Amino acid sequence: MYSSGWPAGAAEPQHGRGRELAQALGSVHGAPSQLASLSLAHCSSLKPRPELEHQASGTKDPCPEPQGPSLLMLRALQELDLTACSKLTDASLAKVLQFPQLRQLSLSLLPELTDKGLVAVAGGCPSLEHLALSHCSRVSDKGWAQAASSWPRLQHLNLSSCSQLTEQTLDTIGQACRQLRVLDVAMCPGINMAAIRRFQAQLPQVSCVQSRFVGGADLTLTL
Numbered sequence: 001m002y003s004s005g006w007p008a009g010a011a012e013p014q015h016g017r018g019r020e021l022a023q024a025l026g027s028v029h030g031a032p033s034q035l036a037s038l039s040l041a042h043c044s045s046l047k048p049r050p051e052l053e054h055q056a057s058g059t060k061d062p063c064p065e066p067q068g069p070s071l072l073m074l075r076a077l078q079e080l081d082l083t084a085c086s087k088l089t090d091a092s093l094a095k096v097l098q099f100p101q102l103r104q105l106s107l108s109l110l111p112e113l114t115d116k117g118l119v120a121v122a123g124g125c126p127s128l129e130h131l132a133l134s135h136c137s138r139v140s141d142k143g144w145a146q147a148a149s150s151w152p153r154l155q156h157l158n159l160s161s162c163s164q165l166t167e168q169t170l171d172t173i174g175q176a177c178r179q180l181r182v183l184d185v186a187m188c189p190g191i192n193m194a195a196i197r198r199f200q201a202q203l204p205q206v207s208c209v210q211s212r213f214v215g216g217a218d219l220t221l222t223l
Contacts, residue, residue, distance in 0.1 A: 042083065080097075094121070105121070105131055107121070135161045193211065
């Protein structure tokens with residue numbers, strides 16, 4: 001796993017990980033493309049590249065020239081953590097997250113992530129087995145209705161504190177993600193315990209459903 005070298009829990013300079021990632025990607029020609037695991041969690045300096053935002057806007061003006069390193073160089077990536085990279089948008093995620101081999105992804109605490117971004121990520125990363133979307137409050141049932149069928153291999157899914165989700169998303173996941181083993185829907189106000197029990201009846205192989213404070217209950221169901 002690539003890491004910034006900062007001690008766990010220590011205050012990190014705002015641009016620390018951005019600089020070190022640039023050095024890692026640019027240090028040896030050809031070497032970065034073999035990187036399999038990368039964590040950029042809480043990297044506040046990570047932001048969309050101008051040319052990617054320009055492409056997404058559909059304008060006809062000349063596109064800015066690419067500058068500096070890009071995640072697009074990491075074609076063999078299998079694990080990526082973008083937790084709390086708050087400047088990332090739907091447009092940037094759609095352009096950058098094109099990793100057919102990616103198996104583990106965290107997009108938790110991304111305030112700009114919407115249904116549009118979720119669907120784009122599903123198309124670009126179809127091999128996901130672990131996905132974390134905790135506290136993504138703009139993702140709704142509509143997004144999952146379009147994205148779930150792209151993730152038949154999904155085994156671990158964290159949707160805690162996704163305030164727009166309802167039992168409709170549970171139904172969608174139950175139909176599309178038949179290999180799911182662990183689900184976290186804690187603190188999702190639109191999902192109640194009756195819906196969770198129906199979900200477990202639909203997917204009996206699910207061994208654990210985290211459901212703290214769902215419908216007023218504080219409960220973890222483990223089979």
